[in-house]
Amino acid sequence: MAMDTTETTADGPILEVRDLKMYFPIRKGLLKRTVGHVHAVDGVNFTIQRGETLGLVGESGCGKSTVGRLLLRLYAPTAGEALFEGRDLMAMQTDELNRARRHIQIIFQDPFASLNPRFRVKELVGEAYRLHTGDKDWVAYVADLLGKVGLQADHMNRYPHEFSGGQRQRIGIARALALQPRLIIADEPVSALDVSVQAQVVNLLDSLKAEFGFSFLFISHDLSVVEHIADRVAVMYLGEIVETASDRNLYQDPLHPYTQALIAAVPKAEAGAKRRRKEVVRGDVPSPINPPSGCRFHTRCPRAFARCRSERPRMREEKPDHWVACHLYDEAEHG
Amino acid sequence: MAETPILEVTGLKTHFHTPEGVVRAVDGVDFTLMPGRTLGILGESGSGKSVTALSVMRLVADPPGRIVDGRIMFEGRDLLALSPAEMRKIRGGEISMIFQEPMTSLNPVYTLGDQIAEVFQIHEGMNREQAWAGATDMLEQVGIPNPESRVDDYPHQFSGGMRQRAMIAMAIACRSRLLIADEPTTALDVTIQAQILDLLLKLQEDMGMAMMLITHDLGVIAETSDDVVVMYAGEVVERLGIDTLFDDPRHPYTRGLLNSIPRLGEKFTRGKQPLEEIPGTVPNLIDYDPGCPFAARCGQAMARCHTERPPLFKLNPAHYSKCWLSEADAEGRAGVAAAG
Numbered sequence: 098m099a100m101d102t103t104e105t106t107a108d109g110p111i112l113e114v115r116d117l118k119m120y121f122p123i124r125k126g127l128l129k130r131t132v133g134h135v136h137a138v139d140g141v142n143f144t145i146q147r148g149e150t151l152g153l154v155g156e157s158g159c160g161k162s163t164v165g166r167l168l169l170r171l172y173a174p175t176a177g178e179a180l181f182e183g184r185d186l187m188a189m190q191t192d193e194l195n196r197a198r199r200h201i202q203i204i205f206q207d208p209f210a211s212l213n214p215r216f217r218v219k220e221l222v223g224e225a226y227r228l229h230t231g232d233k234d235w236v237a238y239v240a241d242l243l244g245k246v247g248l249q250a251d252h253m254n255r256y257p258h259e260f261s262g263g264q265r266q267r268i269g270i271a272r273a274l275a276l277q278p279r280l281i282i283a284d285e286p287v288s289a290l291d292v293s294v295q296a297q298v299v300n301l302l303d304s305l306k307a308e309f310g311f312s313f314l315f316i317s318h319d320l321s322v323v324e325h326i327a328d329r330v331a332v333m334y335l336g337e338i339v340e341t342a343s344d345r346n347l348y349q350d351p352l353h354p355y356t357q358a359l360i361a362a363v364p365k366a367e368a369g370a371k372r373r374r375k376e377v378v379r380g381d382v383p384s385p386i387n388p389p390s391g392c393r394f395h396t397r398c399p400r401a402f403a404r405c406r407s408e409r410p411r412m413r414e415e416k417p418d419h420w421v422a423c424h425l426y427d428e429a430e431h432g
Numbered sequence: 433m434a435e436t437p438i439l440e441v442t443g444l445k446t447h448f449h450t451p452e453g454v455v456r457a458v459d460g461v462d463f464t465l466m467p468g469r470t471l472g473i474l475g476e477s478g479s480g481k482s483v484t485a486l487s488v489m490r491l492v493a494d495p496p497g498r499i500v501d502g503r504i505m506f507e508g509r510d511l512l513a514l515s516p517a518e519m520r521k522i523r524g525g526e527i528s529m530i531f532q533e534p535m536t537s538l539n540p541v542y543t544l545g546d547q548i549a550e551v552f553q554i555h556e557g558m559n560r561e562q563a564w565a566g567a568t569d570m571l572e573q574v575g576i577p578n579p580e581s582r583v584d585d586y587p588h589q590f591s592g593g594m595r596q597r598a599m600i601a602m603a604i605a606c607r608s609r610l611l612i613a614d615e616p617t618t619a620l621d622v623t624i625q626a627q628i629l630d631l632l633l634k635l636q637e638d639m640g641m642a643m644m645l646i647t648h649d650l651g652v653i654a655e656t657s658d659d660v661v662v663m664y665a666g667e668v669v670e671r672l673g674i675d676t677l678f679d680d681p682r683h684p685y686t687r688g689l690l691n692s693i694p695r696l697g698e699k700f701t702r703g704k705q706p707l708e709e710i711p712g713t714v715p716n717l718i719d720y721d722p723g724c725p726f727a728a729r730c731g732q733a734m735a736r737c738h739t740e741r742p743p744l745f746k747l748n749p750a751h752y753s754k755c756w757l758s759e760a761d762a763e764g765r766a767g768v769a770a771a772g
Contacts, residue, residue, distance in 0.1 A: 156621035156622065156623065156624075157621055261713045262713075263713055264713075291476040291477055291648070291713075291714060292476055292648055292649075292650075292689060292692065292693065293476060293688065293689060293692055293710040293713075293714070293729075294710075294713060295692070295693075296692035296693070296707035296708065296709045296710070297709045297710075297711075299694070299707055300706045300707055300709060303706065304706075318621070318622065320622070320696065321693065321694045321695060321696050322694055324694065324696060324697075324699060325694035325698075325699055325704070325707070344699070345700055348696065348697065348700070349697075349700060358623060359622060359623065360696065361626075362622045362623045362625065362626035363622055363651065363696060364625070364626075364629070364649065364651025364652050364654060364655045365651055365654060365655070365695075365696070366650035366651040366653070366654050366678070366690070366693060366695060367654055367678055367695070368654070368674065368675045368677075368678035368679055369675070370651070370654035370655045371633075371654065371655055371656060371657070371658075371674065374630075375626070377623075377626045377627050377630050378623050378626070378627075379627070381591045381593055381594065381624070382591075382621070382623075
């Protein structure tokens, strides 16, 4: 595989996101005046180390997909930085951005919607590689890549509709891998697949990561899949990250009441689950148009107190490399 | 248990006639549901679980679909022999159903009050005022805050979870004895899913209704069901109690499903291991294969599995498996009667 792998910056995290914000305007009326904003992402910070898999979990509407799309500059951010190997993706001009983008690829949830039905697999997977490298042997390269994602070389002359959902997701993965990116963003990559096919794709992503060594942002609502695949996990709620820790610490010792509620709510596939009635967090997720004051979870939090309603909690390192934004831990510190 | 079942389905076959051929969506389904219990129907997309439910409700569109064989006994009455008018009385009265996406089953141009009150007016002959009071009452029972004012709202003014609560209110308004829930929480977030499952179990306890819960999610099955039917490619491949499902499943497909899902905590107790894969994909239901429909994906398939369809073997009165591997342990076959 003749790939140009120059211009790597050796040390430091591959990605550092600082205070990233994305407010979508809500326009109304004849003049399309802005009457408010959806606070989709509201001051998000996280870091992905080289070779690491960061799981970004949260429920629908929490802003996790918007974060993924912002990193590819599919939206223009309202504010904030995203340092990719030290350079701010959010501030790049078109040329520089295009050069950076070959190192960052995305896999989408719906393999039916993200593959152009009029292209053959050969073009879908190989086009970007051919354009970026000018490799005359690009067809052989595609054939090799299809083998790595569990498809056959002769699949390359077929169209997306000829494949099952699981196979289409493999095509999407091959496309993402084609330029040997240094960071892959996967947005709910197994959520649209049947249960019996999910395991195939999860295992494939795991083994490809071991082989290619990319860094990985895995966005999902499925806590069990994230636990399986991630090294570190960040939990989002209403546009904010409320807790970040290593996979083990986050799942075995969750600190934020929202993380605790989320983990408790996952239905457990084991005998006796019906007899164990569990506590259920109440209420609905509030609207991101007018998010609650103070801590955004206070309207549903079983442990909320006065300060939670008025003051936004700051992220603090409560335990070594275990960060949480919750006033319960301020209290502990101030006695 | 000398009780009579509330629902007994035998030999059900529902086929769809399409230009590409006959789709055997449901092709030999047998199960029994006892009063007050929950039967979970587990299957992936295309397994026939939803068509089974629609067949019980006699809501399969004809054409292209048709129930070609089988019997559906509800409290001793053969539903397939009822006239359309008799069936309409049962639907929404004695058997009711909720769906995955409440927005497609609620009428967007009527208020929720209108839609719930209509159930009372049709099935209980209430006047408008009584029916409205009843609707408000139902919304309160399913945990909708401020029911007196929300009853005037339209479906789009509700969140996804609240809409599903409203659907449940409509479904249980007539205290139906059987509730069929088709993927009732699949479109919902995990914290809202927990609320809805909790609500269904509480209502079931209060009202003593039987429930048939259709899902692809083993966790949802574990938290709601007493008995389980596992479906694959239009057939019941295994029938068993909930504890047996996790302790002693016999069909290779059931075992494969159980091993293919990651479980919370497992990674830290056993170390990270690859998930067990079921190779291949769900078969299409047009090309009829004489053998076991799972044979092509089954790690334990024998020569016989590719040529001869296994019957549903009875391992004990509460456990059936449609697999040749179960033949040696079987006491008999379902349908052919244990005596046969």
